[in-house]
Amino acid sequence: MMQFSARYEALIDDKGRVVLPAAFKKTMGDMAEEPLVIEKDVYKACLNIYPQKYWNKRLNEIKERLNPYDETDDELLDELYENFCTISMAPNGRINVPSDFRDHARIDKEVIFVGKGESITMWDGRTYVEVKKQRKPLRDMYRDRLGNNSQNEQK
Numbered sequence: 001m002m003q004f005s006a007r008y009e010a011l012i013d014d015k016g017r018v019v020l021p022a023a024f025k026k027t028m029g030d031m032a033e034e035p036l037v038i039e040k041d042v043y044k045a046c047l048n049i050y051p052q053k054y055w056n057k058r059l060n061e062i063k064e065r066l067n068p069y070d071e072t073d074d075e076l077l078d079e080l081y082e083n084f085c086t087i088s089m090a091p092n093g094r095i096n097v098p099s100d101f102r103d104h105a106r107i108d109k110e111v112i113f114v115g116k117g118e119s120i121t122m123w124d125g126r127t128y129v130e131v132k133k134q135r136k137p138l139r140d141m142y143r144d145r146l147g148n149n150s151q152n153e154q155k
Contacts, residue, residue: 002027002051004115009125012111016097020049021113024120025093032089038097038122039084040104044131047097047105047122052086054118097122 008021025032028051037055039048050058062080066073089095097107110125123131136144 001118002029002031002054003117004120005117006115008113010111010113011109012097012102012107016099016102017094018097018111020089020093020095020120022093024113024115025089027115032093035086035088036095037084037086038095038101040101041121042083045105045124045127047101047107048116049095049120049122050118055084057118 004024004027006023008023010018010021012018031051031053035052037050037052039050039055041048059080063077066077068074068077085098085101087095087097105122105124106127107122107124108126112123112125112128114121114123114128135141
């Protein structure tokens with residue numbers, strides 16, 4: 001199973017062109033020739049990038065939980081499909097990020113890519129630094145979320 005990890009910096013031009021880090025392209029292997037899906041994150045001002053295979057898996061999991069004949073679920077599907085797009089990656093790793101997606105993530109020039117398992121998160125550089133400052137240190141998150149065995153057993 002493919003796992004993206006680590007953090008990389010890049011520059012994006014005014015037309016939304018940015019080169020995906022070589023390490024991520026290498027991790028994709030043959031999947032680098034397949035389309036990618038970019039999603040506007042619903043919780044944060046960033047973008048999520050998935051190889052199409054992993055996006056389809058995620059999309060199917062969401063759709064299985066919804067009833068397309070229920071009005072509220074149908075509206076959720078409308079919003080969901082408006083919130084992502086499929087793009088291709090050039091052989092050199094360059095992708096074109098649509099302007100409304102860049103606007104969502106407030107992406108200007110400096111970009112931070114962060115591997116997150118089956119996806120890659122793309123941040124505006126300054127936004128990423130601010131968000132990172134507000135987070136607890138990793139050791140504290142480990143202790144809070146994973147360190148208390150009795151709490152984890154109740155979940």
